[in-house]
Amino acid sequence: MSPAPLTRADALAAWHSFLPHVVEYAARRNHVVEGHPNVSRLSAALRYRLISEDEVITETLAAHPFSKVEKWLQEVCWRRYWKGWLEMRPDVWTSWRRRVSELRRTLPPDILRKAEAVAAGQSGVACMDAFAHELIDTGYLHNHARMWWASFWIHAEKLPWELGADFFFRHLLDADPASNTLSWRWVAGLQTPGKTYLVRLSNLEKYASAISLKASAGSNRIADGAVTPHPQKEWADTTRGALPHYESAYSPISERYGIWLHPDDLLPEVSPLAKLMPKAVAAFSNQSVYQNHYHLSDHRIKSLRKVLADGVTRAAVHYSCSSEMIESANTALSLGDWAQRHQLEEVVAMAPTVGPVHDLLPQLRQHLNSLGIQLTLIRRESGTQAFALAKAGFFPFWEKMSRQLRTAADAQTQFFFS
Template sequence: MKPALKLTIPSDRMERLHYVKRIFPDARGDDLKGEWAGGRSNALAKLNNVDAVAYGRNRNFLNGSVTHLSPYLRYGCLTLNETFAAIKGKFGLTAENLLMQLAWRDYWRQVWFTRGNAIYSEMEPPKVALGYARLTDAVRQGETGLPCMDAFIGDLLGTGYVHNHARMWLASYIVHHLKIDWREAADWFEAHLLDGDIASNHLSWQWVASTFSSKPYYFNKENLARYTGENYCADCTAVCPFDASYETLQARLFTQPASADAKRYPLKPLPMNAASMHKAVAVYVHDEMLSPNNSVLNQPFPKIFVFDPQLHGDWPLNRLQFVMDCLSEMMHVEVWVGDTYDVLLQRNVGELITQATPNARVKQALTPFLTKWQPVDKLVDAEMSDKRLQRFSRYWDKAAPLLLGT
């Protein structure tokens, strides 16, 4: 491992983008596209532009009025609570549809907090037979021969943003038509997303697969053609695997009996470091708390963010650039690249204050330090260990009256 390096982030944006490339010469993928510049000021501008009424009408269309808020929520530029309150304050109950989508994010996160690394494995036995084939190069490179799926993969590899409906179609195609192992596909997908988030991603793949839902998600050509405005279907010459009724697709896709067991995917243990003997206190800034407004930063101690290969080593270039944009607004945060443990020892740190996270990798990186975890925003205090809350609809039955006052 190279020695830790303290960074000086250029204030000029173009210079900053190039700087990230120099610091991370091996990062894969394209530069961050202009529309996606990171940071709280850009997040607030996006929030200000939200049209929740149009969203309610057309969010399922690929050209619908979706918000593009996901990376800003993922890295903590905006909290879920302030976003929810701002949208509810501006639009009232006409924003119900969008407010419910924000609650999906809350729900998946609360499941991750409660179930931890279990979300990497099948949460329940699948309701239909799943295949466990390896992810193919054709999928990885967007060369499946289906213009729609290849375009969605092109979005993923090019910008890191894929519309929610396209994520569902693509995941369903990969899991139920190609019979690929959802877990390998979910890892691959998450690693390319700008908003890559273990809870929203892996649990959505499980929802599609039927290992965290009561039935598999699949779709037909009519559905895809309608919500894409015929964009891909009009000139498509491929043999369309989706061109059938739901009954025919069901009979075609799910011929084998479902397994009675949930498949487990053991995680590789990470190396452990010895406890720090130092005394200094610091605020550890992780990648879910990238806002100058984060209240944990009010503590009168040095604030330290580390680009650590153990945590961020497989991140694409655009994600690293997005995070560097965010950090450029956080004046008093020291930014390092290297091993978290080495950096904190170099700064004589023995105690840390940070924001709670369900991310086991972050928790493990901080094990050698006495760490105070500050509570993080959630929309509602749901009793997630209650088995009945293993479905979003039941969580929403409880949450909606509290959140919407209905």
């Protein structure tokens, strides 16, 4: 299996070789085969925005008629939908993180041991164990395998969804606060109340036959009808709030500003920040938070460093200014030091979405304020427009989103490339 692209150059190459095949995507995407040739493997690159959904959508519509690629576009837009949904219900993220630490402290030791064994690929159900090993070894699982495995964890092993989602979050190279948390909630039956996703052996035999036949031990535990819903309690406040407001254009308050790059958006050169002339650019990597707070796998930490380094390198070329990746145990303090070192009066960044970077903002803003430095956050117009549609379920979202995409395709404009 070729590794998931983790630089912009590799992401563009992978995307351009997949682009001619997006017309076959709808028919092939659900089949889980070795090497994953039926899917794009672009998720980590899209998640860190080494390549943007705008680029993928625009180039898809330039190359193919909408009717032939609707399923592909729909999947690409699921990420935006989940992000928009979470932006308006941030407590779902906060409460998940809180529950993960509570459960680790309070669950009986035998349940914690069982959770560790299932996550280590020792459940005794060979095909599920193969998926756990694949995730640990490669940092990737096919979407269908993610659904089966999450369902197995929740409804067959009767383990709390929060800890399963945490296992994914620690290992997936594309780990995305919105897609991961909300997909797990969907499998658990919390996202669409009353609807759970139940794993069935016949479904694996149909879509992953080579894998499930190779690994049949214990498969009676997932025989059709054997897995029944295991209800999960709702802990989060899912009341919809307002979408946070961000400007989509930036006017510096003085010449002394710098750009902060972070893992939610590593594409400043194709963004409203593209034409700026910053004094400096920096990204921050925080090993102690990765390890001690989020317990990320080594593979995941390396991939985070790699995408940050790629962003910093491209920024150096694009802006012709100092562009560095700073290893730090306290991002707020280090960002303040960096801004002072370059005598910045303002730091500008693409607005992070709900998740770890967003969680840093209050401390960061307070620290920069105390130094007399302003923090300004900007969001692409296309993101704001798409997020605003994620008020309820995916299908009303898609109805409106697809209408906009069709109009853009008909007009052959670069409407979504803002």
